[in-house]
Amino acid sequence: MSEILKIINTYKNQLKNEDGLLGEIYFHEKGRLNINDGIFHFFKKRINEISLEEKDLDLRLTREKLLLGFYDNESVWKKFVVFTEKGLYAFSTCNNDDDYGEYDNILNVIYWDDLEAVKLEYNDDGKHAIRFQIKEGNGNDEFYHSVKRYGLAGEYFGANKYLACKLIFQLLNDINNKNTELNSVRQEVFQKKIDFIDKAIHAGKYKDVLSKLILENKDDYRARYFYHNYRIQAFYGLGENLNIINEVHDFRKFYDRNNFIHDSTLFYLYGMAYQYNEDSLNSIRWFNRALDEESKNETKDLDEIEELQSHIENSYEILKKEFAEIPIQKRKFIFMSDKILSSEMEGLVVLKTNDPPEKLKFPLSHPQLNEVYTFHPNNSSSYIPLKVYQKELFVDKLREFLLLLDVLGATKIDVINKNRNIEKNANSSEKTFGGKADYKFVGANVDYKKEKTDEDQLERELNLAFHQKLSPKKAPYIPEGLIWFHTDINWQRMAEQRMNGSLMSHRELITSKQIESLSSHELTKVNVELNALFAKANVDYQKDDFSKSSSENHYALEIQVEFEDIDNLKQVHINTPNTLLDSxxxxxxxxxxxxxxxxxxxxxxxxxxxxxxxxxxxxxxxxxxxxxxxxxxxxxxxxxxxxxxxxxxxxxxxxxxxxxxxxxxxxxxxxxxxxxxxxxxxxxxxxxxxx
Structure with missing residues (x-):
């Protein structure tokens, strides 16, 4: 028998014989509350509904859990109060929806562990109520707002006289005192267990920790936290990384079963679990979530904030070292920031502008603050500004092809523009954007000027319709360091024909559509995520510019080439035995x-x-x-x-x-x-x- 039920039973006769208690009183007998089925189901349905709707609690009351009940039906309001091992639930509902429709259901929940003290209030006008002093912290001010302000009138218990209300007060006071005493004993026992586990962890006795840890109270939050936290440390010591993640998942399920809001404690454990698994991307993500939650608290714990920031910095150092080994789909985009932020989008990573991974390659004068980059499809260590990725890839492929033609013995190269698909408003020679961040980016609300159009720039850079005459001297060969060549079978076949001396002329069409590596869906997701990241970085952002620039600008060039007869070229030794990929x-x-x-x-x-x-x-x-x-x-x-x-x-x-x-x-x-x-x-x- 529980301690609370023992106290209730000592008051059983007094409650039965108290004339000032009107209505029905129900006691826990034979393992359940001896309440009428109709009354129980009437209140059970309404209490469960309002607890979910207003307090986000899934009480799931059963007669087996109820230790004491009061039912008063003497007025317009029906009142029902029940005691459980966890606390008491006081519910009232109005019989007259026309008069009290807006206030027809009221539920107050009081947990014994949140209760500091109980007081009896008696006024000269004959009204009496029980007041509850609630412990500070854990969101109690908001949760117990009504209880702290009004308490519970004696009428809730059917107590219309002072002595009857005093009896209820004495019962509640004894329950509170006993619960405080039990908590003190539990705390002492709990602390001894914590000390033992700490010593075992420090001594490296991880198997002893796992065998000695027992979750005696599965519904107690603090016991749950320490149970899972120490098991995580033990699994880490044993090198059982998969079990570490499973342990945090189990702790999250406890949150979900009890309708707890995911908080900084849960996020911290996830961060530690992924840090133990050397998954820096996820550890940064979860530590940042924990930091965001902790920073929102009115009473900020500066030590915890400092610890989280340290974890984030350590995880970032690991990220820098392992970045090249991360699958490309998890780092397809990178956003450069002055802070170690986390992205909720799979495939987008935030890096520090002044401290990127060493092996990454960027264009000249990059990376830049608040710039977004995407990887080169044929060189995963190179990143291109997302705002010009289509043009840059196109130009990159074109230049490589022209280089290839040169070393294969070209005598004449003509590049013909086959498609002038220029973005709208292309006639404007200058566009100006204004904003508060120094950030060069299409669509961002910042200061910069975009001169003419992308195609104008491409024409100036490449002279789209140009003719070039060459005088080759060396025998055809495949140079080292080619990127596009090894993924384009048409180029490889052309090179093979040329190396064999059978090819004298060739035409090749290179279009930007051939090398598109990003879908409009991906670009839309990037826009959405950047909206959140720019908010954290205090940068204004206008979305959808990526998808527009991708869909409106396409280039198509035809390259016409004539080659020197291979017999006229001096044969020289070149080291190319492995440069031409086997078909x-x-x-x-x-x-x-x-x-x-x-x-x-x-x-x-x-x-x-x-x-x-x-x-x-x-x-x-x-x-x-x-x-x-x-x-x-x-x-x-x-x-x-x-x-x-x-x-x-x-x-x-x-x-x-x-x-x-x-x-x-x-x-x-x-x-x-x-x-x-x-x-x-x-x-x-x-x-x-x-x-």
Missing amino acids: NQTSKINLDKYKDDVLFMLEDDGVIDEVERKLLDRKIEKYGISINEAEQIEKELMFNNDELKYLEEYKLLLEEGVIGEIEESMLERYAKRYDINKERKNIIERSIIKN
Whole structure:
């Protein structure tokens, strides 16, 4: 029997015999409250509804949890008060919706652990009430606003006389004193356990920590925190990194079950878990969330803020070292800031302008503050300003091709502009933007001038319709350091023909559409995320400029070339045995790329719709693979109805967190049910994991 129920039972006879207590009183007998079914269900439904709606609490009251109940139906208002192990719930509802419709339901919740003291208030006019002194902190001012201001009138308990209200006060006071005493004992015992665990952690006895840690009170927040926190430290000491993440997931589930708002404590544990796993991107993200929450508190803990900032800086140092090893899809975009901010968008990383990773390459005079960059599709360590990425990639590819033609023995090169698709308002020679941040960026609310149009600039830089005559002396060769060459099978075939001496002239069309690596959907997501990042950096931002610049400016150049007869060129020794990619190797690379594209299309629903079909057809053409090869890959990856069912079950388990032993066992049973062998099972799972 619980201590609170013992106290209630000592008052049982007094409560039954007190003439001043009107209405019904219900006691806990035979394991449950002996309340009438109709009354219980009437109030249970309404209390659960209003607790969720107004206090974001899911009480789920049951008769087994209720220790004492008071029901008063003597006035317009029906009043119902129940005691539990956690606290008391006082509910009132009005019978007359016409007169009291706006105030027809009132719920007050008082937790014993938040209670400092109880006082009895008696006025000369005969009104009496019980006042509650609430402990400070933990958001109590807002949660207990009504209780602290008004208390609970004796009428809630059916107490219409002073002595009856005094009896209720004495009961509440005894419960509070006993709970305070129990908390003191619990604290002493708890502290001894903490001291023991601390010594074991420092001594490296991690297995002892895991075996000795017992979660005695699963509903106690503080016990939960220390339980999971010490298990995380123990798993880290044992090198069991996967269990570290699972432990934080379990703590988050405790929050969700109790409808707790995710707070800085939870975010901090996530940050530590990912830091232990050497995942700097996620550790920075979670530590920043914790810092944001902690900074919002009226009573800021400066020591905690300083500790979080230190964790963020340490994680950033790790990020700088491991940046090149991070999968490109997780660092497709970078935003340069003067602070270590976190991005909520997968694929966008925030770096410090004056302290970027050493191995990154930027154009001359870059990186710049508040600038956004995207990676070079054929050189993942190089980043280009996002505002001009399409033009820069186009120019980069064109220059490399002209260089290639030169060393292959070109005598005449003509570059012809085949497409003048200039952005709207191209006739204006100058555009001016105003703002408060020194930030050169299309669409940002800042001071800068954009002279003429992008195509004008391209014409000045390359002289689009130019003729060049050359006098080659060396035999054709493939220079080192080419980037685009190794991904373009047409260039490789042309070079091979030229090296063999059979090619005397050639035409090549290079368009900006061929090298687009970013979709409008991606650019829209970037705009949305930058809106949030610029707010943190105190920079005004106007969205949608990325997608506009991508869709409105396209370039198409035809390159016409004539070559010298290879017999007329002096043969010289050049070190190029491995520079020309084997066509079989290139074909395999492109087939793997197409397989990744198909997996991406199948990720959402397991089928290829009309829009996705068109995109894949363009990929087939771009990669230079055959229709038969493409169909074979799709046939291998496409899922039947049973495989789609397995895919849905797999997605549901992934949403819960990391797949552990229990989840893997469930997946094995699903695979057996749907008659899916191990090879197909792996393919289905990779279709989600890969993307």
